[in-house]
Amino acid sequence: MxxxxxxxxxxxxxxxxxxxxxxxxxxxxxxxxxxxxxxxxxxxxxxxxxxxxxxxxxxxxxxxxxGEFDPLKGWGSRPAQIRLIHSSLLTVDEDVNFVGDLASKYSVSDDAMTWSFTLRDNARWSNGEPVTAQDVVFTYETLKKDGTRFDLTFVDRIDATDESRVEFHLKEPRSTFVSQLSEIPILPAKHYDADYSKDPIGSGxxxxxxxxxxxxxxxxxxxxxxxxxxxxxxxxxxxxxxxxxxxxxxxxxxxxxxxxxxxxxxxxxxxxxxxxxxVDSRGLSLPTLPAGNKGKIQGNDVAVGNDVTANPAIHQALNIGLDREEITKIVLQGHGRPAYTLVDGLPWFNEKAVFEDGRVEDAKRILAEAGWRDSDGDGIVEKDGRKAAFTLMYPSDDKLRSDLALVVADQARGLGIEITTRGSTWDGIYIDGKANAVTWGGGRHHAHQLYSMYSSKTIDTGYNNMPQYSNPTVDGHLDRALSATTQDKANEHWKQAQWDGKAGFAGEDGDAPIIWLVRIDxxxxxxxxxxxxxxxxxxxxxxxxxxxxxxxxxxxx
Missing domain, CATH: 3.40.190.10 (Periplasmic binding protein-like II)
Incomplete structure (x- = not known):
């Protein structure tokens, strides 16, 4: 569009x-x-x-x-969305534990390569037919073959050992497999077709x-x-x-x-x-590549890169110069708190990512040391004849994000950076959002979004890694987190990806391809x-x- x-x-x-x-x-x-x-x-x-x-x-x-009730169209890609009419193998309880939903019990092997589920014996589709292990196998095999909405490439095979038991055999451990298990809606194998959205049969x-x-x-x-x-x-x-x-x-x-x-x-x-x-946070997605690159979003070819935001000093100056507490007061009216990562306060959060912000003079110093100076006295710094100016896109129908964009633009000007805000539709943002900054959002009950938003392996898949960010050190930590055999081991690597003392995507000295600002109520x-x-x-x-x-x-x- x-x-x-x-x-x-x-x-x-x-x-x-x-x-x-x-x-x-x-x-x-x-x-x-x-x-x-x-x-x-x-x-x-x-x-x-x-x-x-x-x-x-x-x-x-x-x-x-x-997603129109169909996971092949994206149904289940939002937290809790499917709970209206569908069930999944697992769900999240009030203490954010993963517990059985369609599954009455489940287990994971010591090497985390085999996940076994027993379905509850009273599960029925809305037409009265029983939910079977074959329905689970059909759902996951269909989504794995499709490959666009849910990444199941790590699954080797899925076996229905009888009418109520299913085993997933993985190619390698996947610490965030619970994200799919709690969000993918199980489909009726006998009744799923291209017209499923018109009359969806669920077990919710x-x-x-x-x-x-x-x-x-x-x-x-x-x-x-x-x-x-x-x-x-x-x-x-x-x-x-x-x-x-x-x-x-x-x-x-x-x-x-x-x-x-x-x-x-x-x-x-x-x-x-x-x-x-x-855990719902808002921030700024900033292109990390220079203009003139090409890429994809949701399968469509798009322009990638921005010569201003590609400069690391711009990221760092905004990251430490923007005043999160003030933004929270203005935009959220006290209904929220400052955010420094996507996962503040969760078990996989690295507390070293928190720092003192609102440091205008330090931000100006970072820009000056990188060669950005206000040579014409208009309050906006330049480098090599290019002003530190870029566009920040936001969805026009989202008041919170529009307010966030305006407040950020006002504060950025005090740092010597000019931000022009522009409202759009989400379709428009997906087309132009890899060449411009975007008011981005996220937040899940699991850590997988850290991988999808920051791993170079997710570039050009869906709308993952919007900034086209790539850091080999971060990639290594993310890969080890993903393949960890226990949650405790995974959490240590998630934390190191944020900041390991020398590199990371978060913290005062991190790359900050996405600058997280507020967590909303x-x-x-x-x-x-x-x-x-x-x-x-x-x-x-x-x-x-x-x-x-x-x-x-x-x-x-």
Whole structure:
């Protein structure tokens, strides 16, 4: 898709759009407009119904359907996304332990080369048929053959030893295999085809009743679900933007609405702001190669490189010169904390990556020593006739990232670096994001993103390693972390990849191809009395993070 070079909507225009969308929501809810609420007479509950404690919920947290229920299209590539309608072999509990989901038990051999799973005997598809070991084998073999959404190249073979037992035999140990085991949705081998997205059969707590792309998703409980029966029979997801979701909350037409930090001071009768700690971080992805290179993103040929950001001094100056605490106060309104890596505070975090930032004079010194000087007195340094100026892209519909881009640009100017911010669609960012800086994000319950974001082996695969970063020392640490036979051994290598005393991608003296700045809290306006379960620390993506505890949601007495 072409780059969207229009600026984000003005405040007045956003307000008008929000009002218009809420009118559509409320009117559609009242009269059951078919074009809005879908097939079979399905409609969203009315305002009066919203104010009662019924068994239906209306939720506006963004578009939850990326991947359209099919892992070959990306379903399962976001944390907790599949929990709506699918199951995986493992899942994450409230203490961020990996525990059985479809698997009633599992074991790993001492050499970490064989992973064995026994399926629960009461697992059924939403059509009533049993989930079998052959379904697991089919799912993983299909994704391994596809090779675009999930990296399973380390798997040698998968055997169904009987109807309920599966063994994965690996070519080499893979410490982050739990990431796939907890995120890949198991597919029904007998019913999967090219049209699977139109009528997905899953083994999760809900089934799809109606899906209208870009508008809404309606789910109803799966009568064959093996787990705790949900208290809510019907879930209606409205794919509203942030402004429109807030307006819908004001109108009383939703039970849960995501709000960015700048809207957190809103007071809405009948709703309470709930805040959840996360590992969800935001920062700047900076191209590390000079302009004129070529590469790929999601299989498409793209331009790679930027002559300004390719200079290591630019990375280092921004890394120590930007004031994370101040950015957190302005952008997050106190709903979050500064971040120095993608994994701050997790077992694989290297505390040596933390340093004093906001050091403007030290940042200027780094630039000057690298030959960057303000020769024309305009406040922006130059080197070899080139100004220290580049573009920072952000998704136009994401207020938090747009605010982050503006604050970073303001602070960078004080260092002598000129940043032009530009809103775009994600399609546009994927096309131009390897030649420009991007407000990047991430954060998982496992360490695999450290490999996918920083290993040179992931360059040109999916949207991994956006900066095209390559450091042989870092690669060595990442490879050893990935192939470690125990989590403790893996953690030591993850830490060394961040900084080993001489090299790394993080820390004051690290390469900083991605400059992490803030870790956000996820904020939701929630109908009074609605309990959202015992949430684990949430992963990246406010759209999906709540769903780990979906079957625990209930009205409090």
């Amino acid at each position: 072409p780059q969207d070079e229009e600026p984000p909507p003005s405040k007045a225009k956003r307000a008008w759009i929000a009002t218009a969308l809420v009118l559509i929501v409320v009117v559609g809810a009242t009269v059951g407009v078919a074009t809005r609420w879908g097939r079979g007479g399905e409609s969203a509950p009315s305002l009066s119904e919203r104010q009662s404690r019924g068994t239906d919920l209306v939720i506006a947290v963004g578009d939850v359907t990326g 707590p809900y089934t799809v009743v109606d899906y209208q792309q870009g508008q809404q998703l309606i789910l109803k409980t799966n009568p064959h679900w093996y787990g705790q029966r949900p208290e809510f029979d019907k879930l209606t997801f409205l794919f509203l933007g942030e402004d429109a979701a807030l307006a819908a909350a004001r109108a009383g037409s939703v039970d849960i609405a995501y709000v960015p930090p700048t809207f957190a001071d809103q007071r809405i009768a009948g709703m309470t702001l709930q805040s959840f700690e996360t 996820h904020l939701y306006l929630v109908r009074d009395g609605l309990h959202l379960g015992d949430q684990p620390i949430q992963g990246h993506g406010h759209e999906w993070a709540l769903f780990n505890t979906l079957v625990q949601w209930r009205w409090e007495k």
